[in-house]
Amino acid sequence: MNAILQTRDLWKAFGGLIVTKNVNLSLAPGARHALIGPNGAGKTTLINQLTGVLHPSSGSVWLDGEDITRIPSNERVRRGLSRTFQINTLFPQLTPLEAVTNAICVRERSRLNILKRRFFRVSRCSAVIDEAYDLLEQLNLANDCLVETHTLAYGKQRLLEMALALAAKPKVLLLDEPAAGVPEGESDELFEVLNNLPKDISILLIEHDMNLVFNFADRITVLVNGEELVTGTPTEIAEDPRVREVYLGKGH
Amino acid sequence: MHSLLGVLFDGLAYGALLFVISVGLSITLGLMGFNNLAHGVFAMAGGYLLVTLMSKAGIGFLPALPIVFCAVAAGSLVLERTLYRSLYKSTPLNQVLLSVGIIFVATAGTNYLWGPGQQPVVIPEWLSGQYDFLGLDLSRYRLFLMAIVALITLALVFGLERTRFGAKIRASVDNQRTAESMGIRVDRVFQLTFALGSGLAGLGGALGVDVLGLDPNFAVKYLVYFLLVVVVGGPGSVFGTLLAALLLGVADIAGKYYVPQFGAFIIYVAMIILLLLFPHGLLGRRKSK
Amino acid sequence: MSDNLAKASRHLSFLKARERWKPAEMAFWLLLIGVYFVFPSSLVFASQILITGLFALSLDMILGYAGIVTLGHAAFFGIGAYTAGLMAANGLHDPFLGLLGAGIAAGIAGYFCSFLLSRGGDLTRLMITLGIGLLLYEIANSATKYTGGVDGLQGVEIGKLFGLFSFDLYGKTAYIYVLCIAFLLFLFTRSMMHSPYGLALRSIRENQTRALAIGIPISACLTNIYTIAAVMAGIAGALLTQTTQFVGIDVLSFQRSADLLIILIIGGTATMYGGFIGAAVFMFVQDRLSNLNPQYWQFFLGILLIVMTLYLRSGILGGFSRLAHAIGNRRNKEQP
Numbered sequence: 001m002n003a004i005l006q007t008r009d010l011w012k013a014f015g016g017l018i019v020t021k022n023v024n025l026s027l028a029p030g031a032r033h034a035l036i037g038p039n040g041a042g043k044t045t046l047i048n049q050l051t052g053v054l055h056p057s058s059g060s061v062w063l064d065g066e067d068i069t070r071i072p073s074n075e076r077v078r079r080g081l082s083r084t085f086q087i088n089t090l091f092p093q094l095t096p097l098e099a100v101t102n103a104i105c106v107r108e109r110s111r112l113n114i115l116k117r118r119f120f121r122v123s124r125c126s127a128v129i130d131e132a133y134d135l136l137e138q139l140n141l142a143n144d145c146l147v148e149t150h151t152l153a154y155g156k157q158r159l160l161e162m163a164l165a166l167a168a169k170p171k172v173l174l175l176d177e178p179a180a181g182v183p184e185g186e187s188d189e190l191f192e193v194l195n196n197l198p199k200d201i202s203i204l205l206i207e208h209d210m211n212l213v214f215n216f217a218d219r220i221t222v223l224v225n226g227e228e229l230v231t232g233t234p235t236e237i238a239e240d241p242r243v244r245e246v247y248l249g250k251g252h
Numbered sequence: 253m254h255s256l257l258g259v260l261f262d263g264l265a266y267g268a269l270l271f272v273i274s275v276g277l278s279i280t281l282g283l284m285g286f287n288n289l290a291h292g293v294f295a296m297a298g299g300y301l302l303v304t305l306m307s308k309a310g311i312g313f314l315p316a317l318p319i320v321f322c323a324v325a326a327g328s329l330v331l332e333r334t335l336y337r338s339l340y341k342s343t344p345l346n347q348v349l350l351s352v353g354i355i356f357v358a359t360a361g362t363n364y365l366w367g368p369g370q371q372p373v374v375i376p377e378w379l380s381g382q383y384d385f386l387g388l389d390l391s392r393y394r395l396f397l398m399a400i401v402a403l404i405t406l407a408l409v410f411g412l413e414r415t416r417f418g419a420k421i422r423a424s425v426d427n428q429r430t431a432e433s434m435g436i437r438v439d440r441v442f443q444l445t446f447a448l449g450s451g452l453a454g455l456g457g458a459l460g461v462d463v464l465g466l467d468p469n470f471a472v473k474y475l476v477y478f479l480l481v482v483v484v485g486g487p488g489s490v491f492g493t494l495l496a497a498l499l500l501g502v503a504d505i506a507g508k509y510y511v512p513q514f515g516a517f518i519i520y521v522a523m524i525i526l527l528l529l530f531p532h533g534l535l536g537r538r539k540s541k
Numbered sequence: 542m543s544d545n546l547a548k549a550s551r552h553l554s555f556l557k558a559r560e561r562w563k564p565a566e567m568a569f570w571l572l573l574i575g576v577y578f579v580f581p582s583s584l585v586f587a588s589q590i591l592i593t594g595l596f597a598l599s600l601d602m603i604l605g606y607a608g609i610v611t612l613g614h615a616a617f618f619g620i621g622a623y624t625a626g627l628m629a630a631n632g633l634h635d636p637f638l639g640l641l642g643a644g645i646a647a648g649i650a651g652y653f654c655s656f657l658l659s660r661g662g663d664l665t666r667l668m669i670t671l672g673i674g675l676l677l678y679e680i681a682n683s684a685t686k687y688t689g690g691v692d693g694l695q696g697v698e699i700g701k702l703f704g705l706f707s708f709d710l711y712g713k714t715a716y717i718y719v720l721c722i723a724f725l726l727f728l729f730t731r732s733m734m735h736s737p738y739g740l741a742l743r744s745i746r747e748n749q750t751r752a753l754a755i756g757i758p759i760s761a762c763l764t765n766i767y768t769i770a771a772v773m774a775g776i777a778g779a780l781l782t783q784t785t786q787f788v789g790i791d792v793l794s795f796q797r798s799a800d801l802l803i804i805l806i807i808g809g810t811a812t813m814y815g816g817f818i819g820a821a822v823f824m825f826v827q828d829r830l831s832n833l834n835p836q837y838w839q840f841f842l843g844i845l846l847i848v849m850t851l852y853l854r855s856g857i858l859g860g861f862s863r864l865a866h867a868i869g870n871r872r873n874k875e876q877p
Binding site: 281287335338339342344345346347348349350352353354355356357358359360361363364472476479480483487513514517520521523524527528531532 | 604610612657662663664665667668669671672673675676679680683795799802803806836837839840842843844845846847849850851
């Protein structure tokens with residue numbers, strides 16, 4: 001099995017504080033791989049290193065057989081690596097339609113000639129806009145696509161987070177706590193969206209919501225203090241005493 | 253050799269003044285991230301207050317200094333409450349515009365009340381003149397300046413490192429949210445720190461009338477220098493500000509003395525180079541929100 | 542199904558409506574043409590306003606659309622002004638050539654400066670731009686042999702436009718010249734800001750982190766727009782030189798950068814017209830108040846700034862658009 005996303009001996013330290021310890025993560029193509037662990041385990045830091053926001057102290061990151069450790073963030077997106085943020089990181093004054101159109105235009109940069117990119121009105125790129133609208137429709141955002149993002153409800157913003165990442169037509173999708181802050185009643189919509197994601201996208205999911213994790217993932221890695229504790233199928237993880245210890249403390 | 257030491261001495265004295273005025277700005281910038289370009293207005297206010305107290309109220313130089321400190325500190329609190337407070341969460345642009353507005357009002361007002369000319373100040377007898385040290389003629393006033401600034405620096409460092417309040421300031425600069433969750437009233441800390449910093453600026457302005465001059469354009473003229481010192485030293489760091497102030501003081505004086513044709517812009521080139529090398533300041537502490 | 546079709550075309554028409562030329566816009570430009578006939582004695586002043594408006598538009602590109610706060614934009618204005626002046630004073634009298642030279646010089650400067658902006662946070666960037674502006678001022682001050690120093694550059698002779706129209710004392714030729722150049726550059730900017738490129742810029746302004754995460758090469762984009770803005774500022778500076786046949790050192794001053802920032806804020810950022818409106822308002826009031834008493838002007842400006850930052854965040858045009866929004870909302874509510 002050739003992993004589509006891989007870290008090799010990844011280490012990250014901030015001064016004396018080691019936040020990533022010798023992580024060798026492997027994401028299989030088409031996988032639904034969850035990354036769990038207590039708060040402060042270094043999950044988001046890991047994602048930041050995968051996307052290029054942070055530079056590892058040592059070790060490497062590989063995407064589809066290519067070493068991307070030195071490649072800047074925006075380039076990684078071009079090669080098919082997309083992410084969402086734990087805290088909504090959106091464009092407040094743009095409408096969802098504009099935001100997604102923007103993301104698609106960026107993706108299509110090389111295919112649009114310079115005149116189209118720089119001087120033609122956005123509304124002339126009707127194919128792009130249609131694609132944006134379709135994507136928003138799939139995520140139940142079609143009704144809200146014309147209002148400014150900052151007016152949207154939190155749950156809708158969370159969906160937009162996902163839409164922006166999907167607009168890049170990624171090979172690998174990194175989801176950082178997509179259910180964060182979403183109240184019980186609105187999380188069904190999110191689950192449905194997650195389940196309907198194309199099967200050819202490989203997904204790495206950070207989550208605390210165990211319901212979501214065990215329903216969605218086919219593989220789980222437990223991260224504790226920046227280090228991989230164990231990786232296995234959901235059943236294996238559920239039965240592993242060490243995992244229970246991590247979450248519930250010793251003596252359970 | 254002689255002139256080198258002389259330039260060094262003058263530069264250090266000048267830098268010391270820049271430090272006293274700018275340290276308040278550095279702490280408040282590091283603490284609240286508030287871009288207050290109008291900090292020089294407090295220094296200017298201190299200067300004009302000193303001159304007025306001495307000439308109109310007949311108060312002596314030394315006794316007037318603490319009065320200036322307290323008055324400017326109090327005045328700054330009023331400004332903070334009425335104007336600054338509503339813009340803490342606002343964009344840097346808005347903060348810059350507000351402070352530029354304050355500078356304009358202060359400059360125009362000062363011009364109106366005191367006229368456009370330089371304000372003369374009468375330094376007490378025992379502080380004027382030179383002091384012969386190893387063949388060098390050192391200005392007594394500048395020696396006095398450096399002594400005062402050394403005392404203030406010690407007091408600041410002691411205050412920050414050893415007192416409870418100082419610990420609260422350091423905690424709030426490091427990580428506001430955590431500080432708040434520990435029960436520290438960050439807004440209270442900020443108010444007092446702001447007052448302290450502005451008071452120091454006023455004191456610096458008063459001490460600096462003889463060295464830096466005083467006219468209605470003071471706040472604009474020296475704006476760049478104060479900002480420069482803070483940004484190069486790194487917002488939030490007392491030592492960083494001190495280091496930057498002394499460095500830039502010496503660089504400016506040396507530049508004007510040795511290469512007068514390029515004098516003025518040595519300091520700008522130095523600033524740009526330093527900022528490129530240290531984008532977060534020499535000893536800057538990055539704020540984690 | 543038909544419901545979806547209706548929605549699909551609705552979103553497209555929404556975008557199209559925003560990009561179309563509005564009647565108010567056309568009225569604006571027609572008005573400017575009208576000024577030529579209605580106020581023949583104030584054409585010099587009108588040209589000044591147009592030039593400042595163009596300069597403000599160039600700042601709007603980087604401030605309003607890309608979100609870079611700069612206090613040193615006058616540097617490029619000044620470089621353009623001096624380039625055009627030096628060219629004219631040394632035998633190259635053709636005005637269009639002057640514009641070209643100014644644009645190139647300012648563009649090169651802008652390009653190199655943009656690399657200095659990628660490091661550090663907002664305040665560091667502000668300081669670097671401020672420092673560059675002050676630095677250039679001092680250089681111009683010292684290099685009196687080339688720039689004339691504080692006295693300004695003399696001997697600037699501008700040739701005839703197209704070899705036919707000379708710049709007259711009443712500023713008639715100048716006004717038409719400035720109006721045409723301004724309009725052309727405006728068209729250029731407008732189409733750019735309504736393109737995918739403009740959309741990408743706005744997203745950088747809105748959230749740099751996210752823009753990077755969707756694949757936008759932020760530094761390259763910012764360098765790009767900064768260079769373009771510098772070229773435009775340089776051309777505006779050249780226009781000033783050519784229409785006044787003089788270059789004063791104040792073209793590089795901090796005052797000019799600060800005033801420009803104020804003008805743009807008054808007019809409203811990211812609206813394409815904020816620069817022109819702001820320039821008109823600012824220069825009118827300045828003309829009246831400055832003559833009364835320069836201190837009143839400064840005081841008034843200060844109060845205005847304070848009030849605006851506290852209460853009127855989006856400037857005049859912003860206020861108008863909010864009003865229009867509110868009226869629109871009221872109308873929507875009334876419909877069933």
